[in-house]
Amino acid sequence: MRKHKSCSIAIIVVVLLLASLVTACASSAPSSAPPTEMPSTTESPQQGQPAEEGAAEEPTPPAAKLALFVIYNQFHETEYGEPRAVLEDAGVIVTVASSSLDAVTGHSGMQVEPDVVLGDVYAADYDAIVFVGGYGYDQDGPEACRVAQEAAAEGKVLAAICIAPITLAKAGVLDGKRATSSVLRSELEAEGAIWTGATVERDGLIITANGPAAARRFGETIVAALEE
Known part of the structure; x- marks a missing residue:
């Protein structure tokens, strides 16, 4: 009986040892599951992030050009309207000057509210000075002559159409x-001008035109001079 009990104990011990060995082998066996990837600490560039220091900046767009149109009562609407439209289509900002701030009436009834009085104008504040012709043009206006002289001295584009x-x-x-x-050839020549009779004439920064039929080309020539 005692011998049988000893055998049973021995069997139990052997079983426990075998179980321990199986557990140890299982824990030391290589895993067949793929390794878990660790998150990367390197950040990828994202859209919308500020540019790095030293990166090229976007160029600043050039400032808009400024033109002053000088008109008087009985101005010619075509000589005013077409050049102005051409300039504004090219991004030029137009200011209108006259002898007062009273509404100016064209020869066909068009009315324009001046922005400034001609006597308060300085050519240095503009890129182009444009004198518009018409039946009521003030040929002897001292302020107009002063502004024309300033424009020439400042190297501005100086333009006049028709009688202007x-x-x-x-x-x-x-x-x-x-x-x-359009007229007054002898008066221009008396002041030293070289008369050409062209539809539109440009000599340096001075542009002249002979009347309403030339109005659009007159405006285009002013724009070309401003863009140089």
Whole structure:
């Protein structure tokens, strides 16, 4: 009986040892599952992040050009409207000046409210000065002559159409310059202008035109001069 009990104990011990060995082997066996990837600590660039220091900045767009249109009562609407439209289509900002702030009436009834009084104008504040012709043009206006002289001295684009080139002539800025106009050829030549009779004439920064039929080309020539 005692011998049988000893055998049973021995069997139990052997079973426990075998169980321990099986457990140890299972824990040391290589795993067949793929390794777990660790999250990367390197951040990828994202859209919308600020540019790094030293990166090229976007160029600043050029400032809009400024043009001053000088008109008087009985101005010619085509000589005013078409060049203005051409300039504004090109991004030029137009300001209108006259002898007062009273509404100015064109020869066909169009009314324009001036923005400034011509006597308060300085050519240095603009890139182009444009004199518009018409039946009521003030040929002898001292302020117009002053502004024309300032524009020439400041290297501004200086333009006049129809009868208005007479102002440039009387201001002394057409001396030795090619020019045209609708009338008053002898008056322009008397002030030293070189008469060409062209539809539109450009000599440097001075642009003249002979009347309403030339209005659009007159405006385009002003824009070309401003873009140079």
